[in-house]
Amino acid sequence: MNGSAGALAQARPADLVDPFGRVVGDLRISVTDRCNFRCQYCMPAEGMTWLPRSEILSFEEIERFAKVCVERFGFESIRLTGGEPLVRAHLPQLVERLAALGVDVALTTNGATLRMHARPLADAGLSRINISLDSLRRDRFLELTRRDELDRVLDGIDAAIDAGLAPAKINTVMMRGINDDEVIDFARFGRERGIEVRFIEFMPLEAGDVWTSAVVVPADEILAAISEVFPTEPVQRANEPAERYRYLDGGGQVGVIASVTKPFCDNCDRVRLTAEGQFRTCLFALDEFDMREILRSGAAGDDLDDRLADAIRGAVGTKWAGHSIGQVNFIRPKRTMSQIGG
Ligand code: SAM
Numbered sequence: 001m002n003g004s005a006g007a008l009a010q011a012r013p014a015d016l017v018d019p020f021g022r023v024v025g026d027l028r029i030s031v032t033d034r035c036n037f038r039c040q041y042c043m044p045a046e047g048m049t050w051l052p053r054s055e056i057l058s059f060e061e062i063e064r065f066a067k068v069c070v071e072r073f074g075f076e077s078i079r080l081t082g083g084e085p086l087v088r089a090h091l092p093q094l095v096e097r098l099a100a101l102g103v104d105v106a107l108t109t110n111g112a113t114l115r116m117h118a119r120p121l122a123d124a125g126l127s128r129i130n131i132s133l134d135s136l137r138r139d140r141f142l143e144l145t146r147r148d149e150l151d152r153v154l155d156g157i158d159a160a161i162d163a164g165l166a167p168a169k170i171n172t173v174m175m176r177g178i179n180d181d182e183v184i185d186f187a188r189f190g191r192e193r194g195i196e197v198r199f200i201e202f203m204p205l206e207a208g209d210v211w212t213s214a215v216v217v218p219a220d221e222i223l224a225a226i227s228e229v230f231p232t233e234p235v236q237r238a239n240e241p242a243e244r245y246r247y248l249d250g251g252g253q254v255g256v257i258a259s260v261t262k263p264f265c266d267n268c269d270r271v272r273l274t275a276e277g278q279f280r281t282c283l284f285a286l287d288e289f290d291m292r293e294i295l296r297s298g299a300a301g302d303d304l305d306d307r308l309a310d311a312i313r314g315a316v317g318t319k320w321a322g323h324s325i326g327q328v329n330f331i332r333p334k335r336t337m338s339q340i341g342g
């Protein structure tokens, strides 16, 4: 009797706790560094060099890594990102493999090819989707993304809703003097379509060196502007970076992510895996841990899982308290958002 109870206890996943007592359980996986857009704040217009195919983790490797996170450490959610995840061929196959692990699988996309992919993704078990959209004006969208694709993205949002990918959310990075005059337009857009818009503060992870604190539009300012037109009340916060508000007239919800002015670091439960298998414990981390080397070492079975689990535990042991954007000791990571997986 004791023996079987002991075996059961061993089989249960153990919490993965960082040095600050936070339980880590949310994995973001970048499936590619490539993209069909060239957003001003993310990539240069020309001259991107992509990782060779052989350096990118295969679906089998990603699944193996995710399995260890789920089975050994009880991870409950995985988000696929990039680069643009929908440029990776056969993505629904990966979604299906990950969903089979029993976790919530989500996706962040620019939405340009979503009309084609929404249904297969939903059928494969994708549970949630975030679509990035920084302008509702065609000329500005073109200027920001360097692609004339606004109509296709809007159609992609409709396709996601039609496919039942609920709740679909819109991610909007607000930048002073660039698109902050569209706050109310976005709020109205979300209310009309019954989707939550999440306004995100601009972070210093862009290609080039354009970030200054003056470009950041503080989340409080965004919310105040919205509430003046459409009164809101706070929704009790779940363990997530977004602060959410409900429209008092029943028009749905809106969210703000104050990544710079009020970072969520104290409650951060995230880790990341880049497309080439580098494990990171923070968007702004300066260190990376090579999981691809372990995955390709020739180890197999429990031995491989043990080695991955040890490496994950060791890396999480270095997770720092939080980023220091705007402070003198802040060091910008060498990688941009698209190379990390936003
Ligand atoms: N290509 C996909 C997309 O655009 O949704 C996924 C990858 S993209 C890097 C993920 C998210 O990061 C997008 O919502 C994008 O707007 C956001 N992002 C990129 N650079 C950013 C920055 N410097 N500050 C804040 N958000 C940023």
Ligand code: SF4
Pocket (backbone or CB within 6 Å): 035, 036, 037, 038, 039, 042, 043, 082, 083, 084, 110, 132, 338
């Ligand atoms: Fe591509 Fe997303 Fe970066 Fe825009 S934000 S260039 S869509 S990876």
